[in-house]
Amino acid sequence: LGLRHDLYIGTAVDMAALADPADPQYRATVSTEFSSVTAENVMKWETLEPTRGTYNFGPADELIAFAKRNNQKVRGHVLVWQNQLPAWLTTGVNNGTIGKDELRDILRNHITTVVKHFKGKIWQWDVVNEAVSDPWDSPPTLHYKGFWAQHLGPGYIADAFRWARAADPKALLFYNDYNIEAFGSGDPANDKTQFVYDLAKALLRDRVPIDGIGSQGHLGTQYGNYDTLQVAAALKKFAGLGLATAFTEVDVRSVMTPGVQAGDSGEINPRLQASAANYSVLLQACLADRHCLSYTVWGFTDKHSWVPGWFTNPPEGLATIMDENYQPKRAYNLMKADL
Ligand code: XIL
Numbered sequence: 405l406g407l408r409h410d411l412y413i414g415t416a417v418d419m420a421a422l423a424d425p426a427d428p429q430y431r432a433t434v435s436t437e438f439s440s441v442t443a444e445n446v447m448k449w450e451t452l453e454p455t456r457g458t459y460n461f462g463p464a465d466e467l468i469a470f471a472k473r474n475n476q477k478v479r480g481h482v483l484v485w486q487n488q489l490p491a492w493l494t495t496g497v498n499n500g501t502i503g504k505d506e507l508r509d510i511l512r513n514h515i516t517t518v519v520k521h522f523k524g525k526i527w528q529w530d531v532v533n534e535a536v537s538d539p540w541d542s543p544p545t546l547h548y549k550g551f552w553a554q555h556l557g558p559g560y561i562a563d564a565f566r567w568a569r570a571a572d573p574k575a576l577l578f579y580n581d582y583n584i585e586a587f588g589s590g591d592p593a594n595d596k597t598q599f600v601y602d603l604a605k606a607l608l609r610d611r612v613p614i615d616g617i618g619s620q621g622h623l624g625t626q627y628g629n630y631d632t633l634q635v636a637a638a639l640k641k642f643a644g645l646g647l648a649t650a651f652t653e654v655d656v657r658s659v660m661t662p663g664v665q666a667g668d669s670g671e672i673n674p675r676l677q678a679s680a681a682n683y684s685v686l687l688q689a690c691l692a693d694r695h696c697l698s699y700t701v702w703g704f705t706d707k708h709s710w711v712p713g714w715f716t717n718p719p720e721g722l723a724t725i726m727d728e729n730y731q732p733k734r735a736y737n738l739m740k741a742d743l
Pocket residue numbers: 444445533620653710
């Protein structure tokens with residue numbers, strides 16, 4: 405995809421697909437269409453430290469070497485998250501052999517080791533991912549959710565940013581989450597964007613080194629379309645705090661109709677049209693704001709997308725900008741027109 409002078413267009417990269425000799429098109433597309441890459445999985449804790457104290461940096465280093473050869477920037481994903489943690493860690497905490505002080509040491513060590521290993525090679529780090537609950541969680545009042553808040557309290561967020569900054573002072577440090585594309589009621593009890601805004605403001609007040617807000621951008625055509633100005637307004641509010649922004653994991657999924665094949669030729673498929681419109685709304689909002697540094701899609705072909713494996717009831721799919729045969733869909737063409 406083309407470039408605005410300073411907007412990076414990225415994709416999540418599936419390392420197995422990148423290495424598959426039977427799928428050369430995947431590799432070719434990553435290198436030619438994108439100016440930034442994110443590891444879809446290989447920088448997550450379960451991959452990096454499958455056994456306590458034993459690090460497996462190989463696959464992530466391969467991605468970094470690939471990016472260097474292709475002159476691409478790398479988004480680091482992810483330092484602190486409640487998902488894809490190694491069993492030694494969750495089991496140890498749950499059975500009481502790892503207590504609170506030790507857990508905090510483990511987190512500090514992990515962040516320090518990982519960020520130092522990649523020092524100078526990561527443009528933006530997702531330091532903390534998905535720390536805030538959703539209105540459908542229990543209790544419905546928005547709160548800090550998940551393993552880390554539960555065991556360390558919400559102070560782990562500030563700690564994580566401080567430890568990451570100490571390990572690589574030049575990397576941009578992001579808080580990353582979904583369903584924060586636009587403001588809602590403005591009440592932090594039920595407006596997740598407002599809750600994250602308040603979090604960022606409090607971190608800055610406490611002189612915590614945070615540089616940006618990552619808005620994942622996992623959308624679905626069944627939820628209707630965002631409006632460009634509404635999304636631009638949210639980016640602008642974060643920029644008003646002095647923060648950078650980025651769309652970090654954009655995809656726009658659809659509920660699959662049993663027996664109906666997706667196709668963008670012949671009859672116009674309304675799902676593909678709605679998907680394209682959502683891709684474009686986020687892109688235009690980002691293009692309109694110089695603080696929005698990058699726009700990353702969470703995979704670019706339906707051949708390698710997390711959506712069908714994750715959203716199964718009802719089955720969802722068609723979330724990326726190219727079909728399973730790498731044929732560009734309306735979303736790709738519309739993005740190209742925007743750029
Ligand atoms: C997903 C990956 O795409 C899948 O391959 C994996 O099985 C689960 O995680 N939010 C995030 C990403 O921050 O790390 C998730 O990636 C998608 C949701």
